[in-house]
Each structure stands twice: as C-alpha cells, then as structure tokens.
Amino acid sequence: MxxxxxxxxxxxxxxxxxxxxxxxxxxxxxxxxxxxxxxxxxxxxxxxxxxxxxxxxxxxxxxxPEAIVRTALLQKKTSADFANAISSFSREEQEVFWDLTRYPGLIDKLVEGGKKTTKTATAIVAEYPEEIRETAITYGTKQYDVLKIISEQQNKSNLAFNDILKIxxxxxxxxxxxxxxxxxxxxxxxxxxxxxxxxxxxxxxxxxxxxxxxxxxxxxxxRQNASELEAWKKTIEQDTTLQSELKQVASAYAADNGNQSIDYSNPPPENYLENYMCYPYSYWFGYPHWYPYYYWYPYPYWYDWGFYYNPYGSFVVFGMPSFYFTYWYFYHPNYYYDYPYVCNAYVNHYYGPRGGTSENAGVVRDWVQENSTYLPKDFVSASEEVRVNAIRQLGKFEMDWKQQNAVSPISRTEFLNKNRASYPQLNGRKQEVKTDPRQPAVVVPEKVAPARQPAARMPAQKSTGNLPLKFDFNKVQPAQEYHKSTWDRTQPSISKPERNPMPSAPAIKQAPPRTKPR
Incomplete structure (x- = not known):
C-alpha cells in the first residue's frame, strides 16, 4: 500500500x-x-x-486497461466500416453524414418504421437543435437506404461493445x-x-x-491555466499596437481558411463563451478521416483567436489563442514579418518570469530554438525594439531564402552569408558551407502546417433538457488541444486537405450546409 x-x-x-x-x-x-x-x-x-x-x-x-484496448480495436473497425459506407459520396456530403451521427438517436429515429415523409421527418427532428433540422429532414427523406445502413452499423457496434463489457x-x-x-x-x-x-x-x-x-x-x-490567461490578457490590454496586429493576423487567418469578411464588433450573446455546448462526433464512427489530428469536437474559428471586440470598441480577451492558431502563425514567415509584435508577445509570454504551460509553449520554444542560429544571441532577453526588428528581418530572410531556394537550391546559412547586408539584425556568426559539386543539392522537406477543420456549423446551444449528451466545450477543450499538439509532434508530414469556408466571427447564428443529396 x-x-x-x-x-x-x-x-x-x-x-x-x-x-x-x-x-x-x-x-x-x-x-x-x-x-x-x-x-x-x-x-x-x-x-x-x-x-x-x-x-x-x-x-x-x-x-x-484491457477493456479500453478492446473497445479501441472495435472502434477502429466500426469507424472504418462507416467511412466505407459513405465513401461514394462527395467530401461535403460525407461530412453531413458525419454531422448527423453527432446527435444521439437521430439516425435511428429517421430509419425506424421505414422511409419517412417530410411531415413525419419534421416531427422527429423537432426535439433536436434547429441547426441540424433541415439537413436531417433532407437526408432523412432522400437518403433512407444509407441511413438504414448506418443505423444497422450502430446497432452492431452496441452489441459488440456490450459483448466486450459483459465480463x-x-x-x-x-x-x-x-x-x-x-x-x-x-x-x-x-x-x-x-x-x-x-x-x-x-x-x-x-x-x-x-x-x-x-x-x-x-x-x-x-490555477496555472487561469494565471497564464490573466498574464496574457494583461499583456494585450496594455498594448494597442499588439491589439491592432492581432486583429490583422486574425483576418489573415480567416482568409487563409476560406473567409474574406470578418466582423469583430459582433460579440457573442450572454453566456455564449462560458457555456458553448457541442455534440461530439460518434465514438463508433469517428470524425472525418481527412482531419490529420484528433478532432472530436467541432468548434467555431473565433475560439482559435481568443478575443473579440465588444459593441463599444473594446478589445475583449476570453481565452488563450489555440494551438492551431499559434502553429499557423509561426509556420508562415510572412505573418511574423508583417506582424512582429504578435511574435514578440508570444516570446515575452513564454520566456517571461511566469512562463506559460499551454501547448503553445512548445510551438514558441521550438520556433526560437530552430532559429537560434540566425537570431541575435541575446534575442530572448533583448529589448522590444531589438527583438521586433530581428523578428521582422527573420521573416524577410525566410521569405527571400524560400524564393531563391525554389529557383536554385541553397542552404539557409549560405544564403544569409551571401546577403548579410540585407539582414543586419540577424546573427553574425558565419558557418562555412562545403558542398560537393558532384552531388545534387539536398533539399530538406519543409514542415507542413496541420490542416484546420472547416468551421463548425452549429452555434452555441441552449440546453433544452431533451438531449443530455452534449458537453460544455470549455470542459473538453483541454484534451482536444493536447491531442492536436501531440499529433503535430509525433506524426509525419502530410498534404493539406481542402479548406472549407469559415463563418463570420463570432458566429452567433449560422445556417447549416444546404447540401442536396444525390
């Protein structure tokens, strides 16, 4: 004992x-x-x-633990069976089927008793959130055969799971x-x-x-997370330049993910942030397989930013930037070239006296370590002016080097040595680069940014008491963030999946996708 x-x-x-x-x-x-x-x-x-x-x-x-392993093995099979059942549909249509599985009992009710009329389907979906009703009616009346297969798969999964548990x-x-x-x-x-x-x-x-x-x-x-958030909020609230850059970075992030128009002055309704409710994807059917990391809970893009502007023009910070937002920013040198004060704030936060413990810390520290050869020796402890200038020059250097490397392969160090006058703030240490003219240049593959999920189609839910199996996103976000960051550190690079449009942020009301089944 x-x-x-x-x-x-x-x-x-x-x-x-x-x-x-x-x-x-x-x-x-x-x-x-x-x-x-x-x-x-x-x-x-x-x-x-x-x-x-x-x-x-x-x-x-x-x-x-053996029950957990057996359950996971069963899930691997059932999720593969589900993906195979809908594989003949377009990605957009497949995503709708996955969305339907998020609502407990919905597909079973649409299938039970045979094919439904629009009137019957409308009555069935009335107890479910408004955002899924029209889609459920459309697919419930026009894709009965596929939904029946999915319902049968669900029943088989339940029976197999019960068989595992009986001992x-x-x-x-x-x-x-x-x-x-x-x-x-x-x-x-x-x-x-x-x-x-x-x-x-x-x-x-x-x-x-x-x-x-x-x-x-x-x-x-x-307490540590709360302390970190408080320190981050204080940093932003005291720096209007940083606020302006964060706003511009968020716009770039939105555009990069498919949305060109952002409304920052449209704040979430009362209790929206504190009680954002979200149904996870079905464990047995998994989440859309084109997401390269654990993605059980869809959520709006503005959760990634951690801020919005209230109707009075005040900058309101409600959370830390997400791992993905942070990774995306540091992955693109043009963004820390254009908006170096954001990078400076990250470095200050995660190298400051309190430090930080969120998954963002690994992203920031990895970035500093990977660029330590080129950044000034005293980069972390340098003044804001010195650090911001170095960040901006590093971004310019990275962009210039990539452009040159695409035409004529050259190492970063060799490129810097040949163009040192253009980047006076970067590290002055020179390294001799010896090459064998008989050997082709070796091009190191670039790190690939993880794919971002398409924007969630469901706004915050008000609990009706009818469907208890949904969860406060703030209660489950830590594990999802952990899984995304762990995936990035352990998985090989993959190509980016297609990006889907992103809603205005914050997303107060948004219609579900109007996908017509074939």
Missing part, C-alpha cells in the same frame, strides 16, 4: 512539475517513473481538468458506457496505456488517496 501511494505521489509531483516547468523531466526519477514520458504526464494534466464526476469515471475505467463488473460497464460519449477521453487512455495501467493500479490499491491527489492536481493545473 505504501509503495503504491508513494508511486502515485511521485507521479503527481512529476505532473505538477510539468505544469509549472513544461520542459522539466528530472533525471532523479527512477524505476517505472523514469520510464514515464513527458507526453504521458501532459495527458494526465489534460484529464484532471475534467469535472470531478468524469474524473471518477476515468479512474474506474483505468482499472480495466466486467457493473461499475466498470457503466463508466465505459459513459466515456463513449467523451470520445477524446477514451482516445487518451488508449494512446497512453502505460499511464492508464499505472493510474488504474494505484486507484485499485488506494482509491481515496488517488481521488484526493487527482483533485489537488486539478486545482494546480486550473
């Missing part, structure tokens, strides 16, 4: 360290703890941010059934089996102590 408690204490301490100092992985950790990866510890930090009732379900489920205690069966409606949780538990096994074993040995430790860790992480 004491050994298990001590082990969990070490695990909690390591997780806390990773909250406070993301790059810390103590060499003093021994035994099994020394084998615990930074990603596993970050996964714990994501899980502890869920409400206490969900955390209890997570701990109970972790006692049965486990009732409590385990109950929590695993609950976690199916939090698909990103099951994904984390399956992707981090070492963490899951250790956590489940400790919980079996001393449940009350584990609960207390997880509760305490939840407070630590929540």
């Amino acid at each position: 004491k050994t298990a408690v001590a082990s969990l204490l070490k695990l909690a301490v390591l997780a806390c360290h990773l909250v406070l100092l993301p790059n810390l992985l103590s060499a003093q950790q021994t035994g099994w703890l020394g084998q615990l990866s930074k990603e596993d510890s970050a996964a714990i930090n994501a899980l502890v941010l869920y409400p206490d009732t969900v955390r209890l379900s997570i701990l109970e489920a972790a006692k049965y 486990y205690p009732p409590a385990a069966q109950q929590v695993l059934k609950e976690l199916v409606y939090l698909p990103e949780v099951l994904s984390i538990l399956n992707d981090h089996l070492q963490m899951t096994v250790l956590m489940g074993d400790m919980y079996s040995r001393n449940p009350q102590w584990v609960i207390q430790t997880i509760d305490s860790l939840s407070l630590v992480v929540a």
Whole structure:
C-alpha cells in the first residue's frame, strides 16, 4: 500500500512539475517513473481538468486497461466500416453524414418504421437543435437506404461493445458506457496505456488517496491555466499596437481558411463563451478521416483567436489563442514579418518570469530554438525594439531564402552569408558551407502546417433538457488541444486537405450546409 501511494505521489509531483516547468523531466526519477514520458504526464494534466464526476469515471475505467484496448480495436473497425459506407459520396456530403451521427438517436429515429415523409421527418427532428433540422429532414427523406445502413452499423457496434463489457463488473460497464460519449477521453487512455495501467493500479490499491491527489492536481493545473490567461490578457490590454496586429493576423487567418469578411464588433450573446455546448462526433464512427489530428469536437474559428471586440470598441480577451492558431502563425514567415509584435508577445509570454504551460509553449520554444542560429544571441532577453526588428528581418530572410531556394537550391546559412547586408539584425556568426559539386543539392522537406477543420456549423446551444449528451466545450477543450499538439509532434508530414469556408466571427447564428443529396 505504501509503495503504491508513494508511486502515485511521485507521479503527481512529476505532473505538477510539468505544469509549472513544461520542459522539466528530472533525471532523479527512477524505476517505472523514469520510464514515464513527458507526453504521458501532459495527458494526465489534460484529464484532471475534467469535472470531478468524469474524473471518477476515468479512474474506474483505468482499472480495466484491457477493456479500453478492446473497445479501441472495435472502434477502429466500426469507424472504418462507416467511412466505407459513405465513401461514394462527395467530401461535403460525407461530412453531413458525419454531422448527423453527432446527435444521439437521430439516425435511428429517421430509419425506424421505414422511409419517412417530410411531415413525419419534421416531427422527429423537432426535439433536436434547429441547426441540424433541415439537413436531417433532407437526408432523412432522400437518403433512407444509407441511413438504414448506418443505423444497422450502430446497432452492431452496441452489441459488440456490450459483448466486450459483459465480463466486467457493473461499475466498470457503466463508466465505459459513459466515456463513449467523451470520445477524446477514451482516445487518451488508449494512446497512453502505460499511464492508464499505472493510474488504474494505484486507484485499485488506494482509491481515496488517488481521488484526493487527482483533485489537488486539478486545482494546480486550473490555477496555472487561469494565471497564464490573466498574464496574457494583461499583456494585450496594455498594448494597442499588439491589439491592432492581432486583429490583422486574425483576418489573415480567416482568409487563409476560406473567409474574406470578418466582423469583430459582433460579440457573442450572454453566456455564449462560458457555456458553448457541442455534440461530439460518434465514438463508433469517428470524425472525418481527412482531419490529420484528433478532432472530436467541432468548434467555431473565433475560439482559435481568443478575443473579440465588444459593441463599444473594446478589445475583449476570453481565452488563450489555440494551438492551431499559434502553429499557423509561426509556420508562415510572412505573418511574423508583417506582424512582429504578435511574435514578440508570444516570446515575452513564454520566456517571461511566469512562463506559460499551454501547448503553445512548445510551438514558441521550438520556433526560437530552430532559429537560434540566425537570431541575435541575446534575442530572448533583448529589448522590444531589438527583438521586433530581428523578428521582422527573420521573416524577410525566410521569405527571400524560400524564393531563391525554389529557383536554385541553397542552404539557409549560405544564403544569409551571401546577403548579410540585407539582414543586419540577424546573427553574425558565419558557418562555412562545403558542398560537393558532384552531388545534387539536398533539399530538406519543409514542415507542413496541420490542416484546420472547416468551421463548425452549429452555434452555441441552449440546453433544452431533451438531449443530455452534449458537453460544455470549455470542459473538453483541454484534451482536444493536447491531442492536436501531440499529433503535430509525433506524426509525419502530410498534404493539406481542402479548406472549407469559415463563418463570420463570432458566429452567433449560422445556417447549416444546404447540401442536396444525390
């Protein structure tokens, strides 16, 4: 018992360290703890941010890791079967089918009793959110055969899942059934089996102590996140130049994702941000396969920015910029060339006295490290003027080098050495570049920006009491953000999928797609 408690204490301490100092992985950790990866510890930090009732379900489920593995294997098959069933349709039409699976029981009701008339389908969808009704009526009356196949697949999935669960205690069966409606949780538990096994074993040995430790860790992480947000808000509120650049960067981000018109003065309605409700994609059918990272919860683009302008013209910060927004900004040198104060704010934030612990920290620190050869030696501690000039020149240097490299391959260092007068703020250290004229130039493949999901078509939902299986996005966002950033660090580069239009931001009311089935 004491050994298990001590082990969990070490695990909690390591997780806390990773909250406070993301790059810390103590060499003093021994035994099994020394084998615990930074990603596993970050996964714990994501899980502890869920409400206490969900955390209890997570701990109970972790006692049965083999059930989680079997469930994940079943999900792999059912999601592949679903994708195959709709593969003959266009991507836009496939996405509508995926959207229909997000609403519990909707497809089954549209199929039950045979093909529906428009009148009957209208009555069925009345209890569902307005945003999905017209689409559900259209597909319910014109794509009955496909919906019937999907309904049959759902029933088979349920039967197979129940067959997996039947050998486990009732409590385990109950929590695993609950976690199916939090698909990103099951994904984390399956992707981090070492963490899951250790956590489940400790919980079996001393449940009350584990609960207390997880509760305490939840407070630590929540406070750290709140502190980080407060520091970020203070930085932005005190710098009108930064506000202006953020607005322009957000416009560029919107345009890059398919929308040319942004309305910043249209704020979300009361309680919109605090209670943004979202139905996840069905665990059994997964999310659209062209998304290269975990994407269980669609959400509006303006969540990526973390700000809006109120009707009085004030800049309102409601959250940290998302991992994707941050990655997108640092991926494109033309944006930190045009808007260097945004880059400067990121560097100040994540290298400042408080630092930062969100997934953005890795993006910013990686960018600084990757460009350390060219940035001034004192870049992190330099004055704002020196740093901003260096950022702008680095952006110009990157753009010029890429343009030249496309015509005649040349290394970045060699290009800088030949054109040093054009970039006086960049690092003066020279490196001799030796090339063998008999060998062709080696072109290093560029990092590919992760694909952004198309804009969510559903605005915030007001709870009607009829459909309980939807979740406050702010409660599930940490795990989704964690998964996206982990995907980027571990997966190979892929080509960008097509981009779909993005709504005005903030998206208060927006009609669902009007896709006519074939």
